[in-house]
Amino acid sequence: MRKQAFLLLFALGMSSAWAQQATVSGPDNLLKVDVSVNEGIPFYSVTYKGKTMLEDSPLGFVSNVGDFSKGMAYTGQKTRSIEESYTMDRIKRSKVDYRANELTVTLQNADKKPIDITFRVSNNDVAFRYEIPRYGDTGSIVIQQEATGFDFPSYTTTFLCPQSDPMIGWKRTKPSYEEEYTPDAPLTQRSQYGRGFTFPGLFRIGNDGWVLVSETGVDSRYCASHLSDADTEGRFTIAFPMPEENNGNGTVAPGLALPGVTPWRTVTVGDDLKPIVETTVPWDVVEPRFTSEHDYQYGKGTWSWIVWQDASINYEDQVRFIDLASAMGFQYVLIDCAWDVNIGYEKMEELVAYAHSKHVDVFLWYSSSGYWNDIVQSPTNQMDNPIVRKKAMKWLKKIGVKGIKVDFFGGDKQETMRLYEAILSDADDYGLMVIFHGCTLPRGWERMYPNYVGSEAVLASENLVFQQHFDDMEAFNACLHPFIRNTVGCMEFGGTFLNKRYNRTNDGGSVRKTTDIFQLATAVLFQNPIQNFAITPNNLTDAPQLALDFLREVPTTWDETVFLDGYPGKYVVLARRHADRWYIAGINAGKEPLKLELNLPMCRKGDKISYYSDTKDRAPQQEDMEIKRPEKVKVTLQPEGGIILVK
Structure with a gap:
């Protein structure tokens, strides 16, 4: 009997533990998000191909309606699959097929007030946001602080742009997202002004891959955010605007009518830079705010x-x-x-x-x-x-x-x-x-x-x-x-x-x-x-x-964008297609010639292309080139020079 009672208690404990977590993966099952509640604090983590991209990172917020960052309990979840297609004439692709799996987790705070956290996971992108219901007669909320965080492995390096001090620069017009990047910086290196970093932020997870963090869907119903400085463990959190911005006018804390939603925070993941450069997640998860009767020409x-x-x-x-x-x-x-x-x-x-x-x-x-x-x-x-x-x-x-x-x-x-x-x-x-x-x-x-x-x-x-x-x-x-x-x-x-x-x-x-x-x-x-x-x-x-x-x-304007080669701050080669014509462009930031062997899947053996390059004395030249092996096209980029191939 004592053994049976122990087994029953063990089973109940396991059920309780399992009830506090959920998992959602992308359609190809390589990108996975785990959501859990640990001692009342909600967390999420991200793995790609079994490798950790984000360790347990906090979720939640503090508001004038209640604290939704601690004392939380897991009360339910629901899932669905998303298959949407849309066309755009102003981004890196003209036609996008968005496939994702969605997990909505319902949490309840100590006052029994619920919130939903929705995650959408595609093959290389995670997007998540808070969805807040109306609480009886309470029809509005002020989000005073977000606990939302991004906790990277200790061996991560960063490519970040510092958020400037407010009310500095030309005629006191900053911040304006015009500061200088520091490449491959240590994870916990403090920002130049001590104000954190602007979106987007790029992170190299050692030899395991890359992560791009940003946000999308910000409009009149919320403020724009940025990343805090990392703490000693390598955790960044969402930071709201500084009080002094805009000459001190306007509140730092955003207000929402209820029911309401926050902007999407996005995490793009890859074991190389291709998914980072080609991502469409900023547009995948948003909707038009209004339609137009006008036909705009670019x-x-x-x-x-x-x-x-x-x-x-x-x-x-x-x-x-x-x-x-x-x-x-x-x-x-x-x-x-x-x-x-x-x-x-x-x-x-x-x-x-x-x-x-x-x-x-x-x-x-x-x-x-x-x-x-x-x-x-x-x-x-x-x-x-x-x-x-x-x-x-x-x-x-x-x-x-x-x-x-x-x-x-x-x-x-x-x-x-x-x-x-x-x-x-x-x-x-x-x-x-x-x-x-x-x-x-x-x-x-x-x-x-x-x-x-x-x-x-x-x-x-x-x-x-x-x-x-x-x-x-x-x-x-x-x-x-x-x-x-x-x-x-x-x-x-x-x-x-x-x-x-x-x-x-x-x-x-x-x-x-x-x-x-x-x-x-x-x-x-x-x-x-x-x-x-x-x-x-x-x-x-x-x-x-x-x-x-x-x-x-x-x-x-472009119908397709393909990343071919490069490393941030050193060199880059991209291919973009407009209608049936491809433009393949590369630049070299180095002080020495850079010889590359490019794989050009948009080309076939025997294709005739126009090849623009620099001579050794930096003069521009253009010549016709025949593609002999599309998977091994040799090019040379001169110091602070470039190449262009037009097919």
Whole structure:
């Protein structure tokens, strides 16, 4: 009897233990998430091919409705399979087939209040979020702190961009996701400012694989988040915006109407970098926020400000850049800050009409303005005010402007997310596309907002003009972006320079260290549906003809993206397809020639391709090449140089 009683108690204990955990795997069963509750604290862990990618990492949050991070009990679960297909015209693939297994775990806190945590697991991606019901008469909640964490093995190294201090930088406009990355850093190395790190974050799990961590689905209903500094055990947690952001205005803690959901946090996993570069999870798990009656067209543009700077924002110089766009067959010209003062509204109507006569459309710059920075570049105090904003957009529509570039946001609070969404929503009413600059990371916005066409949120091309240091580091940084920043969203970099020097007369200012082919390769490597290139009118006569011809032909939207080779900060080779044409582009950040043997599955034996490369003296060249062995195509990338193969 005593033995039977012991066995019964043992069985009950095991049942209780099993009731506190659940598992969900991807469709191919290689990626697995385990969810458990240990002494009242919920955790999840991630393995891939049996190897640990994330150790037990905490879940939950603290709110004004209750504490959902401890004292939790497991009360149930449900599962389902997801099979969805969608099309997109602004991301790395035009058609996506999303297959995932979903696990929803229901937990209950000490006050018997439930929450759901939903995990979606595809073959290489994990996405999870909190789903919060209404609690009787309680119809709203403030999330005061998240316990959500990412606990990496001790042998992990990091590729991270620090979150800056708030209210610093140009006219107190930071944070703006423009700090410098540190590659292969120790797991617990503290961030530059002690403020944590921006999304996305890339992690190398020793020799076991790679992990990319980010978030998606952030809109007006939550704040944008970032990663804290790691603790001594290598655990990062979700960090909310800093109180000082946006000049101290707006709350740090996001508020939700109930029932409500938080954004998705995403974990992309692979034993190599291919799943990281090719992931579509930022768009797989979000839904459009609104539909549009407008058909937006994407393409290439000229942009005087990037090289000729403020002094170029006048009628005559803008005519020259419109003529340049026309000569290159580009669709757009971007006219930057102070156009309202230096050109004026009446003359701008004339200028837009002139652009249309040359078959060129116009984007105009605006400051985000408001009470959160000291910006004086105009137009100011328009995009932050719904009454004034709609009046401005009505005028833009009347004169035929196709889009706006809105700059200087400097914060991640929920209030700032509301401004992003309000600008996009109002702009769509008037048929305007929107580029954001000096801004936060886009988080699934290509699928959520039909008129969204790009964000900077990176140490972009303007820095090459401002300081020689960034030219010296250009190749290194360019070899990071396809693995980190550009994996999760459009990147409005504004590069592809053909000037050797960055001033109006191409004979002064910063010195470009990279080759012409390197610059052309970034037109493929950096993905954004509107590409405002940094070419200038003099390039029509002083740049190599092959470079001009390439820029005339290269597309800005892609149907497929394939990672071929590379290592963050050292080199990268990608292939992108537009319709039936492949562009294979590579760049080398090293100081020595790099010889590679590429496997090109998109090619067949006997295919004729155009091969762009650098000579040993850094001159660009183009020749015809016949593919003899698609699985072993030998190429050489010169120091700070590149290659392009067009099939």
